[in-house]
Amino acid sequence: MPLDVIAHPYMANSVGAIKQDMLDEIGIDDVEALFEQIPEQHRLRSPLALPEQLRSELDLKRHLLSILSKNSNCETNLSFLGAGCWQHFVPAICDEIIGRAEFLTNVWGTPSSDHGRNQALFEFCSQLGELLKMDMVGLPVYSYGCAAGHAIRMASRITGRNEVLVPAIIDPERLSVIRNYCEPTEMSNHITVTQVNFDKDTGLIDLKDLEEKLSDQIAAVYLEVPSYFGLIETSGHEISRLTAKFGAETIVGCDPITLGILKPPVDYGANIVVGPVQPLGIHMNCGGGVSGFIASSDHPRYVQEYNTLNISITGTEGESKYGFGLSCAGQTSYGLREEGKDWTGNSTYLWAIAGAVFMSLLGPKGFQELGELIIQRANYAAIALSRIQGVSVSFSKGIFKEFVLNFDDTGKSVKEINARLLERNVFGGKDLSSEFPQFGQSALYCVTEVHSKEDIELLVTHLNEVLRS
Numbered sequence: 001m002p003l004d005v006i007a008h009p010y011m012a013n014s015v016g017a018i019k020q021d022m023l024d025e026i027g028i029d030d031v032e033a034l035f036e037q038i039p040e041q042h043r044l045r046s047p048l049a050l051p052e053q054l055r056s057e058l059d060l061k062r063h064l065l066s067i068l069s070k071n072s073n074c075e076t077n078l079s080f081l082g083a084g085c086w087q088h089f090v091p092a093i094c095d096e097i098i099g100r101a102e103f104l105t106n107v108w109g110t111p112s113s114d115h116g117r118n119q120a121l122f123e124f125c126s127q128l129g130e131l132l133k134m135d136m137v138g139l140p141v142y143s144y145g146c147a148a149g150h151a152i153r154m155a156s157r158i159t160g161r162n163e164v165l166v167p168a169i170i171d172p173e174r175l176s177v178i179r180n181y182c183e184p185t186e187m188s189n190h191i192t193v194t195q196v197n198f199d200k201d202t203g204l205i206d207l208k209d210l211e212e213k214l215s216d217q218i219a220a221v222y223l224e225v226p227s228y229f230g231l232i233e234t235s236g237h238e239i240s241r242l243t244a245k246f247g248a249e250t251i252v253g254c255d256p257i258t259l260g261i262l263k264p265p266v267d268y269g270a271n272i273v274v275g276p277v278q279p280l281g282i283h284m285n286c287g288g289g290v291s292g293f294i295a296s297s298d299h300p301r302y303v304q305e306y307n308t309l310n311i312s313i314t315g316t317e318g319e320s321k322y323g324f325g326l327s328c329a330g331q332t333s334y335g336l337r338e339e340g341k342d343w344t345g346n347s348t349y350l351w352a353i354a355g356a357v358f359m360s361l362l363g364p365k366g367f368q369e370l371g372e373l374i375i376q377r378a379n380y381a382a383i384a385l386s387r388i389q390g391v392s393v394s395f396s397k398g399i400f401k402e403f404v405l406n407f408d409d410t411g412k413s414v415k416e417i418n419a420r421l422l423e424r425n426v427f428g429g430k431d432l433s434s435e436f437p438q439f440g441q442s443a444l445y446c447v448t449e450v451h452s453k454e455d456i457e458l459l460v461t462h463l464n465e466v467l468r469s
Contacts, residue, residue: 008053072422074284078455079427082402082446083228084144084171084276085284088257089450091361094281094354103353118324121349122311124356128293131256131359131367132273133264135298138308140277140291140348140355145174147274147292148222148253149181150342154272154294154305155220155249156191157341163192165213166222167205169229170195172435178222191219203231203395203404207238214246220272224253225265229444230378230402231395232262240269256280256293258400260367261375272296281358282351291348291355307332307342370449375400378447381456385445388463394442401448405429408440410467418443420466426459 277291429443
């Protein structure tokens with residue numbers, strides 16, 4: 001190996017002499033010997049088309065800023081995008097608290113530092129548990145989809161069954177994650193994912209189709225409130241009743257922002273509840289986990305199937321003194337490795353701190369006011385936009401935060417409309433035409449507390465002008 005190879009500026013071991021020392025230490029002449037276990041047909045034989053190596057931090061910063069400058073953000077543009085990552089107001093104190101070194105840089109530390117972090121994490125779990133009326137909340141996992149996937153695998157282990165029913169109207173990305181967690185058919189732990197049709201008038205779950213697909217092979221029925229299309233499922237009790245009749249588990253995906261105005265899923269029969277943490281004081285971001293939660297009763301039947309790290313509280317010898325620490329750690333992948341209750345890593349503990357701060361700021365009254373504000377503005381926007389010639393709301397009853405607009409009668413595609421809106425610094429709704437072609441030229445629009453009446457009226461004006469031009 002030539003010793004004059006230029007080292008990577010951030011990788012000390014890339015120096016040619018150090019590479020040679022490592023090869024000598026393990027007794028091989030060429031690094032290729034390390035990759036013999038990879039089949040020949042899967043190994044790259046041609047050089048990667050990589051850009052020229054940047055040799056200084058200044059060059060790297062300039063390069064990254066030139067890329068980032070091409071982005072358009074939701075601060076300088078008016079955004080009506082949602083579909084799994086939503087624009088909610090994040091109080092400044094949430095950023096301040098999670099930016100503190102005690103939380104930002106602390107993964108696992110000393111017993112004393114862990115105790116403080118554990119207390120903060122416990123606050124998140126207890127506050128969310130109070131919202132959900134459930135006693136067991138695990139530490140957050142990577143995303144809403146990951147939480148749903150883990151919950152389905154929990155239900156499969158609990159029931160010993162290997163099929164799950166999910167709604168036909170579901171975020172395709174979330175469904176993809178669920179299918180990934182349910183493993184390929186060749187795997188011994190494969191879980192079959194079967195979709196339940198929706199009522200064409202309401203967009204809600206078709207109860208007749210659900211009943212026909214239920215059997216003693218079903219581990220769980222999964223539904224979402226609100227659904228991917230922002231619809232509030234009104235048949236939760238009946239879905240849970242039918243599910244329990246066949247000995248299956250009811251899993252509900254729930255947006256916690258709704259819990260100030262809607263019943264918690266346990267009140268209509270949910271056994272396991274999952275959902276996003278991102279609405280609870282977390283900014284939208286791309287390329288990182290936006291966090292998801294799993295909750296249930298604290299019955300051992302459920303607790304013993306959690307893959308997450310879990311925090312418990314206990315009394316001490318000191319009066320009014322409490323301790324906070326990990327519980328059930330032995331059943332995780334940290335404790336049992338490949339025999340653990342699913343993989344535990346890549347959790348999003350920092351977002352739990354943000355969530356705890358956010359929930360403590362809002363309190364019960366704040367959640368109610370926020371929920372009412374969102375549902376009022378979303379419905380106001382849906383009605384105002386449906387008055388535009390050629391535009392209609394596909395499902396207008398029981399919407400929260402998101403709704404589907406159809407543009408078939410305008411003679412324009414969603415792609416064309418969104419491109420014209422972007423010229424006016426507006427992000428239109430998510431294009432559904434490829435995900436759900438049966439709905440024609442439709443888009444999923446999102447309206448939250450950050451959208452004022454003036455914002456909605458501005459969207460109406462821009463859409464009117466775009467469709468007339």
